[in-house]
Amino acid sequence: MEDTIKLEYIVSAEDFTRAGEASSDLKNILKQMGVSPDTVRKVSIAMYEGEINMVIHANGGVITVFVTPKEVTMILKDSGPGIPDIDKAMQAGYSTAPDNIRSLGFGAGMGLPNMKKYSDDMKIETELGVGTTVTMTVRIC
Amino acid sequence: MLVKEIIPLLDAELIYGSDDIDIREIHSGCGSDMMSDVLAFVKDQPVLLTGLCNPQVIRTAEMMDIMCLVFVRGKRPDEKMIELARERNICLLATPHTMFTACGLLYKAGLVGGA
DSSP states (O other): OTTOEEEEEEEOSSOGGGTTHHHHHHHHHHHHTTOOHHHHHHHHHHHHHHHHHHHHHSSOEEEEEEEOSSEEEEEEEEOSOOOSOHHHHTSTTOOOOOHHHHTTTOOSSOHHHHHHHHSSEEEEEEETTTEEEEEEEEEOO | OBHHHHHHHTTOEEEEOOTTTTTOBOOEEEEOSOHHHHHHHOOSSEEEEESOOSHHHHHHHHHHTOOEEEEOTTOOOOHHHHHHHHHHTOEEEEOSSOHHHHHHHHHHTTOEEOO
16 A cells, blocks of 8 residues: 555663664654544554563564554554463553552553543453564544 | 742743743643643643653643743753743743642633633
């Protein structure tokens, strides 16, 4: 499809202060493309929470984004520990983040619920000891 | 409420202000140290009051289109944070008041909660 734009981001877990750079870049690109502010905000929040999760839980990873005239698809792939219980992880307030992450303003157990809330479709594939891939789609309206 | 009106209400110092603080309008307020809660609940062009002072506050504001941040209890952002805010045109204020008092002062002046 010639109307599809593909973007790829390497998310590093070495420096927490840099977490969010990929989301910031994507937000600017979508804004420049003239995507509506509501859609841009939904994509930005979903991606930012996902990016933070990769940094906190999975030692980073790779985010691939496809933008078509109809939707934005974000594929967040990591080689982290995997999610033992997805139902629990999806509960608002449930968190396995360490205390030092809470002092940075995250780890409230809202990451995955927020990602689901702001995306129109979310799919999680995870295997313990292998990694997790989260695919989120936001329709452009 | 305008950003410039918040400054005297909170005895705040303007750490970074774009040239539009005279007309930059704030519709609601939110006070939180948990950025995930901000990402979950906040809407409608708010001011965010927080005791958290790290670059993720600026990034959270960026994602939520929050145009004004107030650091409570006299906390001050460092140069790196100010630079991030400047690039994104987000106003930064610092107030000596505690979170509770700062939120109360704005509420009393007519600002409502955003969630």
